[in-house]
Amino acid sequence: MxxxxxxxxxxxxxxxxxxxxxxxxxxxxxxxxxxxxxxxxxxxxxxxxxxxxxxxxxxxxxxxxxxxxxxxxxxxxxxxxxxxxxxxxxxxxxxxxxxxxxxxxxxxxxxxxxxxxxxxxxxxxxxxxxxxxxxxxxxxxxxxxxxxxxxxxxxxxxxxxxxxxxxxxxxxDKELEEKIASIPEESRFLITPHDAFNYFSRAYNIPVRAPQGVTTDSEVSNKDIDDTVDFIVENKIKAIFAESTTDPARMEKLKEACASKGFEVKVVSGEGQELFSDSLAPEGQDGDKFIEMCRHNVDLIVNNLK
Structure with a gap:
């Protein structure tokens, strides 16, 4: 045996x-x-x-x-x-x-x-x-x-x-269009750290602003920051969004600058609360597939601006 x-x-x-x-x-x-x-x-x-x-x-x-x-x-x-x-x-x-x-x-x-x-x-x-x-x-x-x-x-x-x-x-594409359209037009503004969402803006009729250009390798000028702050205050934008591949401190500075003008804006950031712009999430995390990443972004935007 x-x-x-x-x-x-x-x-x-x-x-x-x-x-x-x-x-x-x-x-x-x-x-x-x-x-x-x-x-x-x-x-x-x-x-x-x-x-x-x-x-x-x-x-x-x-x-x-x-x-x-x-x-x-x-x-x-x-x-x-x-x-x-x-x-x-x-x-x-x-x-x-x-x-x-x-x-x-x-x-x-x-x-x-x-x-x-x-x-x-x-x-x-x-x-x-x-x-x-x-x-x-x-x-x-x-x-x-x-x-x-x-x-x-x-x-x-x-x-x-x-x-x-x-x-x-x-x-x-149809799903995202319907979700973005559910945001009232007067609240439909997207503020991000760098100018990565121009195509998104064009596709879904949502104005986008950022203090930095299309590449994170570009300089951020004081004028660009001031212009973005003025845009937030003038349009009474509820929330601004951090990105997964940029420093969230940049958005906190925008918040502080808005506060100095008497306007409070929420910074949407932290784990699971950042927009994906230049990368998907690491494998195993929410947003690690392209389609799921798109849904994550739009749901985050809608939930904070609607």
Whole structure:
């Protein structure tokens, strides 16, 4: 009996090792898709997650505008079978490494759709296109094309996944539009730390203001701060919002400046109470998927402005 039990134990170990080896071999056989951000990681997971190994450069929760590539990041780029990045200068400090080898999911956008008026009356490129779900659908289609080119044998499955995901994005667009429209027009103003929500403003008819420009790498002038404070006071805005990738102290300073003018405004911040702008939430937290992130943002806005 003891010999039989030992035999069964040995067989279990052998089978476990065999399964582990098979899983390892299968993982090694999958093409490596390296993406720059959590947005693209989630996108690829929805389109071809069963067929690829996904490597991400910029960890969720970090600011892509300011991210400095590390030696291990360059190794990920070197080993990738496909590199996907946002483009529109979002990965500003990595662009020299990305452009020669990667596919920008924004590369087919109409240039007239990705600009924002700068302080001098000219047009500046705004990289935060994911807040316009029509543009995000275009980016999804471009990523899908690149994945099909990499894995033509899986074309049918990737096309089906893409169609399903785009359908979800269309339904989400209608949902968000209805929720934002429920905010009374006189209260429908969004104040954020940096100018990341221009596309959101255009898509859902909600004026947006921020003391900093479209990149967190830009300077914040006293005039920009004063103009934002005046806008809050003049429009009697109930609440202003911190972002997950910026310092919430900036919004507290706006609150103090408003108070000095005799107006009290609430700062919406803290864990689970921040807007996601340049990154999804870390894995396992609310907002770690793109669709859930969009819902989180809009629910937070509506609950505090309605």
């Amino acid at each position: 003891k010999k039989f039990i030992k035999f069964l134990f040995a067989m279990a170990l052998f089978m476990g090792s065999a399964v582990g080896l098979a899983s390892s071999v299968a993982a090694e056989d999958k093409p490596i898709v390296t993406v720059t951000t959590s947005f693209l990681g989630d996108m690829v997971s929805n389109l071809a997650g069963d067929f690829v190994t996904i490597e991400m450069i910029i960890p969720a929760g970090e600011d892509p505008h300011l991210y400095e590539p590390r030696p291990q990041d360059l190794q990920k780029l070197k080993e990738a079978d496909l590199v996907l990045y946002h483009g529109l200068h979002f990965e500003g400090k990595m662009i020299e490494q990305l452009e020669p080898i990667g596919v920008a999911v924004s590369e087919n956008f109409d240039p007239n759709e990705v600009g924002v008026m700068d302080d001098d009356g000219g047009m500046a490129v705004d990289p935060h296109f994911w807040f316009d779900l029509n543009l995000y659908q275009q980016a999804t289609q471009r990523a899908s094309e690149a994945l099909i080119e990499l894995m033509p044998d899986n074309e049918a499955a990737i096309v089906e996944n893409t169609d399903n995901y785009v359908a979800q994005l269309k339904d989400l």
